[in-house]
Amino acid sequence: MKEPSVTVGIMSGETIEFVLNGTYLQGGLPVEGAQTARIEQGRIGWNGGLYDQLLFTPQEADHSFCLKGVTIGVKFHWERREDQTFRGALKLIVEGDRLTAINELGIEEYLLSVISSEMSATASLELLKSHAVISRSWLLAQIQKNKALAGQKPVSCFRTDHELIRWYDREDHDRFDVCADDHCQRYQGITRESTPIVGQAIEATRGEILTYDGQICDARFSKCCGGVMERFSSCWENRDFPYLVALRDDRNEHDFPDLTVEENARRWICESPEAFCNTTDKRVLSQVLNNYDQETTDFYRWSVAYTQQELAALIREKSGIDFGQIVDLKPVERGTSGRLIRLQIQGTRQTLTIGKELEIRRTLSPSHLYSSAFIVEREEVVDGIPQRFVLRGAGWGHGVGLCQIGAAVMGEQGYDYRHILLHYFAGATIEKLY
Template structure:
């Protein structure tokens, strides 16, 4: 197998300005320099001619192109526009009445860019190698999946299951139709070669070239999150009800099979309210700065954490975040927990409305202005106020993110302890195999 090419959708705009820094082939001609493409909603208009799509192919490896006014951080407080530079080919298509520029490049070059911007420059080589293998597996699985969807003419969307007293949703990437991944956080943040790549990342990618995680003949769905909380969560408790053997519950420690059944409420309570030993149970600043890109700004009590809301705060928050008026909040009852102690069903009892919600991301979105660290929490209610309602709700929790697959903080600790990347990967992806595809 040869190194595959990946198609990355960069942005969407009615008018696209770009600069070809060197010679590119397009149709039968060679062009370079500043270009503008616009659309009437159906065709692309470039140099006063109409096209259904345009393909600019670099004439050699040295040339690159700039895209102007690429929006980054979509829907984040730091959303802004910048000019970005890319290697590889540029394709322009019309989608939903706008032009989508697509960058087509080799998988390894793409990985160099995304891992350089995602990982801290101080990360250990073994941690970077583990990340390279995971990102490559995810990416190739994505390309495969898109091919299957396009071939079958299917449309994917977020899934939802609703009854009168229960609303269980899960969120996954919606799949793109005309390219493999987008350049935003929705898939993986990709900024081409706008910023220099990290030499350590280049080394990690080179050393693992073509290597992926496999489950028999299939590429692994190589998930990862910041901190599992001590035990891994299983896939089906976060997304669709499919069990993957390689995403099974294990202790994130030396003795992988030594852990309680956290689907049982008393066990989960004891686990969450204590600090059991685990790779990710660390406060080592040097290790944490390898994984947390903005270490200085981020809180470091993720292994066990606590949030308190007043009655007024929580009833307002739940109303705003869910779009439903529960009235005052009377109780938050744990209904079902996964293998890491994460709730995948939580009953919200209000004076106006009572509903059981899930899965973990829906719970985290409902109970926080942004995202609650995780859904592995227990609830402690304050004394009743004059109206007989709990005056406060304290959520005491464990872990950060969904907890499925590789635990980034645990993996960083393993790297620091001297484990190599294969040992790290096979610790988190149970009985998977590392294979070289090309």
């Protein structure tokens, strides 16, 4: 087969400002330079006309366009706005009362940016090759899944009087394949300057994907598993894959306690067990973490403290529910990495169990907690009401699939990309699709 293309949702707004660096065609007419499009009467107002959609196609492969004020790290602690430049075509569509900018381009060109956006372009060749294969696999699996769903949006929220279980996956997008932010894969066009070694990693693995039993693997990844990998159903819909299983991020993959048991999870999180991702080597970390990610210094083991007033106000703001004073945050169910899948919030006015892992992280932080693998310490208890809560946690992200920091360490220790991939995706096969 030939190389597929991908559509990436970059940004939305009532007005979108962009610059065409070179000659682009729109409706057969050449356009270049600074442009502004805005929502007008439910359509796209541009250049004195109203349109249902606009498509700007570059005349030369090296032509690019710049989108002004793209928000990155949406709702995460590193959220900020920046101008970003992209190759390929630019499509503008209407979604509700906003415009959405979509980049259309080939998968290999897309991957060149993803690898440089997700991690430092100075990473080792074997780490970059690993990431090229999983990013390609994940993307093609999502495109395949989207076609199978045929525009139908799956249920991702269950609510009763006592429980709210919600997860967040890429099915939020039905007008393009994937978004450009951490919700899917970080994609920042050619803004993140690529290097020859990134190009080498893409070219060396061109068309290579992970498969299991003839199917493209839904190859997930996160920053730091915290020592043990999580299963798929802890984070997204209630299904599991045989290649995404609980394994220790270490040479001895099967040497770890059952972290679904509360006592074991508490002990594991409070210690600092040996693992590939248990490193403070700044040179290795800089391979994975871009400048704004390096603003996070503690991630293998971390802690966050709140006063009673801070926590009650935060939960009220994030959940929209007034729990009164917070009496306890009680673990209900943990996954294979010790991550909480369900957590009961006990308040003086209300009690509710929430999940899955990202909903817990979102509810208990102004941005997002690093992970849901944490224990809760209640301090300064007065008449049964703690005046202070300390969350002690492990890892950064959902912990499913490849652990980026662990993979960086493996690359430094001499493992090749195939060994790295098969460590994180048990029983998978590496195949060349195109």
